[in-house]
Amino acid sequence: xxxxxxxxxxxxxxxxxxxxxxxxxxxxxxxxxxxxxxxxxxxxxxxxxxxxxxxxxxxxxxxxxxxxxxxxxxxxxxxxxxxxxxxxxxxxxxxxxxxxxxxxxxxxxxxxxxxxxxxxxxxxxxxxxxxxxxxxxxxxxxxxxxxxxxxxxxxxxxxxxxxxxxxxxxxxxxxxxxxxxxxxxxxxxxxxxxxxxxxxxxxxxxxxxxxxxxxxxxxxxxxxxxxxxxxxxxxxxxxxxxxxxxxxxxxxxxxxxxxxxxxxxxxxxxxxxxxxxxxxxxxxxxxxxxxxxxxxxxxxxxxxxxxxxxxxxxxxxxxxxxxxxxxxxxxxxx
Numbered sequence: 438x439x440x441x442x443x444x445x446x447x448x449x450x451x452x453x454x455x456x457x458x459x460x461x462x463x464x465x466x467x468x469x470x471x472x473x474x475x476x477x478x479x480x481x482x483x484x485x486x487x488x489x490x491x492x493x494x495x496x497x498x499x500x501x502x503x504x505x506x507x508x509x510x511x512x513x514x515x516x517x518x519x520x521x522x523x524x525x526x527x528x529x530x531x532x533x534x535x536x537x538x539x540x541x542x543x544x545x546x547x548x549x550x551x552x553x554x555x556x557x558x559x560x561x562x563x564x565x566x567x568x569x570x571x572x573x574x575x576x577x578x579x580x581x582x583x584x585x586x587x588x589x590x591x592x593x594x595x596x597x598x599x600x601x602x603x604x605x606x607x608x609x610x611x612x613x614x615x616x617x618x619x620x621x622x623x624x625x626x627x628x629x630x631x632x633x634x635x636x637x638x639x640x641x642x643x644x645x646x647x648x649x650x651x652x653x654x655x656x657x658x659x660x661x662x663x664x665x666x667x668x669x670x671x672x673x674x675x676x677x678x679x680x681x682x683x684x685x686x687x688x689x690x691x692x693x694x695x696x697x698x699x700x701x702x703x704x705x706x707x708x709x710x711x712x713x714x715x716x717x718x719x720x721x722x723x724x725x726x727x728x729x730x731x732x733x734x735x736x737x738x739x740x741x742x743x744x745x746x747x748x749x750x751x752x753x754x755x756x757x758x759x760x761x762x763x764x765x766x767x768x769x770x771x
Contacts, residue, residue, distance in 0.1 A: 441467065441736065442467045442468070442469070442507075443462070443465075443467060443468040443469065443507070443508050443732060443735060443736065444469055444471045444505055444506050444507050444508065445458060445462065445468065445469065445470050445471060445506065445508045445509070445510055446470075446471055446472045446473070446474070446494075446500045446501070446503060446506035446508070446509050446510070446530075447459075447470065447472070447473040447474070447490070447500075447509075447510050447512075448474055448475075448497050448500060448501075448509060448510065448511045448512070448513065448521055448525075449475060449510075449511060449512035449513050450473055450474075450475035450477075450480050450481045450483075450484035450485075451512045453512050453535060454473075454484075454510060454512045455488065456724045457510075457512075457535070457562055457564070457724045457727065457728065458470065458510050458533070458728065459488050459490075460724065460725075461722075461724050461725045461727075461728035461729070462728060462732075464725075465732060467732075467736065468728075468732060470488065470490050471490070471491065471492060471503070471505055471506050472490060472491070472492035472493065472494055472500055472503055472505075472506060473485050473488075473490050473492075473493055473494070473500075474493070474494040474495070474496055474497050474499065474500040478493065478495065481493045481494075497521060497524075498524070501521075501524055501525050501528050501530065502528070506530065507530060507531060508530060508531045508532070508533065508735060509521075509525040509530045509531070509532050509533070510532075510533045510534070511525070511532065511533070511534040511535065512534075512535045513535075514603035514606075514609040514610060514611075515537060515540060515603070515609065515610025515611070515615050515616075516540060516603075516608065516609045516610035517609075517610075518534050518535070518537065518538060518539050518540075518544075518610075519538075519539035519540070519544035519545075519547060519548055521534075522534050522538070522539070522548050522551075522559055523547045523548050523550075523551040524551075526548065526551035526552040526554075526555060526557050526559060527551045527554065527555060528555075529555045529557060530557060531557045531558045531559070531560075531735050532552075532557065532558070532559040532560070533559075533560050533562055533731055534559065534560070534561060534562065535561075535562050536561050536562060536563050536619035536620075537561065537610075537615055537618070537619050537751075537752060537755060538559070538561040538748050538749075538751075538752050539752055540610050540615065540752075540756065541752075541756040541760075542752070542753060542756055545749055545752050545753070545756075549745070549749065552745070558734060558735060558744065558745065559745060559748070560731050560734060560735075560744050560745075560748070561619065561744075561748040561751070562727060562731070563619050563620065563623045563727075564693070564723035564724055564726070564727040565620050565623060565624070565692060565693050565723065566623050566627070566727070566730070567627075567726065567730060568692065568702065568718070568721060568726075569702075569718045569719070569721075570689055570692065570702055570704050570716075570718060571624065571627035571628060572627075573704055573716055573718075574628050574680060574687065574704070575627065575628055575629075577680075577682070577687065578628070578629065583682035583683060583684045583685035583687075583706070583708055584682050584683025584684045584685075585682065585683050586628075586629065586662060586680060586681070586682055587661075587662065587681050587682065587683065588662060588663050588664065588665070588680075588681045589625075589628070589662075589663075589664040589665075589678065589679065589680045589681065590664070590665045590666075590667075590678070590679045590681075591621045591624065591664070591665070591666040591667070591677070591678050591679075592666075592667050592668075592675055592676075592677050593613075593617040593620060593621065593666070593667075593668045593669075593675060593676050593693075594668070594669050594670070594671045594673060594674065594675035594676075595613065595616060595617065595670055595671075595674065596670070596671075596672070596674065597650075597670040597671065597672070598611075598670065600645050604616060604648070604670075605644065605645035605646055605648055606646055606648070607646060607647055607648050611646075611648045612640075612642075612644065612648035612649040612650070612652070613644075613648075613649055613650060613651065613652050613668045613669055613670050614638070614640070614649050614652040614654070614668055614755075614758075614759055614762075615755070615759070616668075617652075617666075617668040618654070618666070618668070618751075618755045618758070619751055619755070620676070620692075620693055621654075621666045621668075622750075622751040622754055622755060623747075623751060624678060624692075625656060625664055626747060626750065626751070628680075629662070629664075631656070631750055631751075631754055633658055633659055634656040634657065634658055634664075634754070635656065635657050635658075636654060636655070636656050636754050636757050636758040636761065637654065637655050637657075637758065637761050637762075637765075638652065638653065638654040638655075638758040638759060638761045638762030638765070639652070639653045639654070639762050639765055639766075640652040640653070640762045640766065641766070642762075642763075642766055644670065649762070650669060650670045651667075651668070651669040651670070652667075652668045652669070652762065653665070653666070653667055653668075654666045654668075654758045654762075656754075674694070674695065676690075676691055676692050676693040676694070677689060677690045677691070677692065678692060684708055684709045684710065685706050685707060685708035685709065686706070686707050687704055687705070687706045687707075688704070688705050688706075688707075689702065689703075689704050689705075690703075693723070694723075696723075698722060699720035699721060699722045700720060700721060700722075700723070701717070701718070701719075701720045701721075702717075702718045702721065703715050703716065703717050703718070704716040704718070
């Protein structure tokens with residue numbers, strides 16, 4: 438069910454809503470922010486005034502019921518995502534939701550059922566998706582220029598969140614793994630795919646209120662390949678991938694930065710034969726590219742569900758790894 442014009446309602450008056458939707462949508466004549474709703478009406482009013490949004494709804498349900506809105510963007514705490522994605526989809530609205538789409542298979546099933554019933558799209562917002570480096574690494578795999586890919590490693594570290602925020606509350610879907618895993622799993626999908634991979638996880642769950650402030654996860658394939666991800670909250674922002682081939686090691690640093698503007702990326706390859714080679718990519722504005730991609734999906738007549746299927750695959754793997762970590766923690770303490 439494509440739309441000609443995106444009339445967007447925002448559930449959540451957040452900084453990420455400004456970066457991911459309000460700012461990039463301003464460059465398109467067929468995308469308009471119609472309304473906003475937040476748990477705090479005063480915050481919503483201030484947000485609306487700052488961003489020239491004409492309508493402030495009293496609550497999320499009122500926004501979903503607004504007949505002038507055909508697309509809903511959701512930026513709430515993680516455990517609320519599936520409820521409001523399903524509610525908006527059931528009302529016949531396309532949905533854009535901040536990662537993660539939801540937290541487990543049951544929540545995913547509810548979203549898929551709601552979207553299927555009304556024929557709408559749902560899109561998990563992962564701003565690193567589609568970056569040029571992903572195609573470059575895929576090409577290295579395809580042409581075997583450095584031999585086979587043997588292993589990969591991802592390291593993600595975000596600033597320690599405030600103790601009163603949802604990231605420090607497990608009942609709200611807090612913890613580092615839910616915050617970071619979509620970036621990792623999307624990279625895996627782009628480079629070599631998740632098919633036939635088995636995931637395991639480990640965390641001491643020793644962060645505030647028992648959230649995972651550090652989390653180690655691993656994917657393995659029948660041919661012996663493995664991809665490890667180490668995620669944590671800490672003082673320094675880190676986002677890097679390392680790919681180990683037969684005859685080279687390729688490293689990508691700062692593949693994600695918490696900025697609204699453009700950032701440069703370099704893939705540094707150390708090969709046995711050619712030495713050090715730097716593959717440079719043009720500066721990218723994460724959120725501008727993401728919104729352009731989402732706009733194309735929602736305004737096209739394409740009937741494929743690639744976006745939904747990819748998000749579902751990520752959620753299933755994320756949930757399996759998180760459950761495995763909890764099981765291992767229980768065994769260790771039981």
